[in-house]
Amino acid sequence: MKFASKRFCAFILMGLLFLIFGCGETETNVPSTKLIASMVTSSADSTTHSHSITIPFIDISASPVSDIFQYRSVASNSHSHVVAITKQQMIDINNGMKLALTSSTSDSGIAHTHVWDIQGGSLLYEKNCYNCHTNDKRGHTPMNVSFNSSQTSSVINPGNAPLSNSASTTPDPNYSPSANVVLDGATLYNANCFTCHLELASSTKPNRTYAQIKNAISGNIGGMYSLGTLSDAQIQAIANALVK
Ligand code: HEC
Ligand code: HEC
Structure with a gap:
């Protein structure tokens, strides 16, 4: 009886190992819904709430240098904020750099702002790897892409990338697309x-x-x-x- 239950345990353990590591055929883990944007969350302020913004994967190469990309955050604590990214800062993110941005003040309630630490390497991963690997290959060497060395090292370690020092712009507090924009x-x-x-x-x-x-x-x-x-x-x- 004891012997049988040991074998039974070993059997369960093997089953679990297969569940965790798969059968070695493929490591890819294609997501059911494809990502078309990155979600970045702010740091929490003194009232301990945070917000997120959605940065879509768009091709900005043809847009004028004067373009500013604004995003209204998802509401939390009954208010939201606007974050503005210049075209040069977008280029920096796309090169894997990190960006520290301060949002507009809250659109209602006690006035405050939030800081967003945007890691270009994470966004590059989400745009170029997530739809084949979900989060499985974060921190790994890129494949299927022609990245330069700074993009490569920031995909492997987004937090170690240099901080962008390109000029920031002031967000327009009235910029409106709401949090509930349909993206289907x-x-x-x-x-x-x-x-x-x-x-x-x-x-x-x-x-x-x-x-x-x-x-x-x-x-x-x-x-x-x-x-x-x-x-x-x-x-x-x-x-x-x-x-x-
Ligand atoms: C079009 C789908 C696709 C994309 C996009 C893709 N991969 Fe892969 N990747 C695969 C497949 C298929 C394999 C082979 C099976 C496996 O190991 O999962 C693989 C394997 C890997 C491996 C393990 C094997 C090796 O050669 O080192 C790593 C690491 C990896 N990918 C990282 C990445 C990273 C990082 C990105 C984004 C820059 C990326 N991949 C983009 C499909 C993709
Ligand atoms: C009021 C009718 C109308 C609506 C609505 C409309 N289009 Fe068009 N679109 C046209 C006509 C007419 C042309 C020019 C003839 C052609 O290329 O078929 C055109 C041209 C285009 C072109 C450029 C030519 C080409 O073939 O690449 C694209 C791209 C396009 N449409 C995509 C869209 C998409 C996507 C939507 C929805 C967001 C849309 N259109 C909505 C009528 C419309």
Whole structure:
């Protein structure tokens, strides 16, 4: 009897090991929902709450140097804040640097700000690795990407990257897109593109990139100017949904 229960224990243990380490066929762990943005959480202030902002994976290469990317945080303690990132700071993040930013003051309640420590290496991981590996390969050597040495070392160790010292900008406290912006590409496509470009599965615009859609909107191609209310993050979500 004793012998049998020992064998039984060993059997359970092996089962657990398989569960934890898998059977060695593949380490990839494809997520059920693809990430299209990074979520960054602020440090907690004296009232011990924090907020998060969502930074979408957008291609900013064509945007003018004067562009400022603003994000309103998710509300917590019944208020929210705005964070502003200059194009140069975006480039620094994309090079793996760390960024320390102070938000606008709270939009209601006791006035205060929060500090956001944005780690470019973590964002690079989320953009380039997460959708194949979830969090499994954080801290590992990059693959499938043409990173320079600073990007490579910051993906391996985001906290060790140099701090960006590019000039900061003041967030516009009235900048509005709220925390509840819809970022589901298929829903957004149905609401905004379906009437002219057929349903998503048979869209006449498959594989269009963020830049192509943005240009069509700002160039008023086919009367698309009315879609100017879509945020960059929403356009990126639509572009992701159009990948065939
Ligand atoms: C298109 C999917 C895909 C992307 C994107 C991707 N990987 Fe992988 N990766 C794989 C597959 C498949 C394997 C092989 C099976 C395994 O080991 O999980 C692998 C293996 C690895 C391994 C272990 C084997 C080795 O060669 O060292 C590491 C480490 C790794 N990936 C890190 C990364 C990092 C970091 C990134 C982001 C820069 C990344 N990968 C992006 C699919 C991907
Ligand atoms: C009012 C009708 C209308 C709506 C709504 C509309 N489009 Fe268009 N779009 C057009 C027309 C007309 C053209 C120019 C002819 C063409 O290329 O099909 C065009 C052109 C484009 C182009 C540039 C040409 C190309 O093929 O790359 C893209 C990209 C595009 N649309 C994507 C979209 C997406 C994505 C949406 C939803 C966010 C959308 N459109 C909503 C009518 C519309």
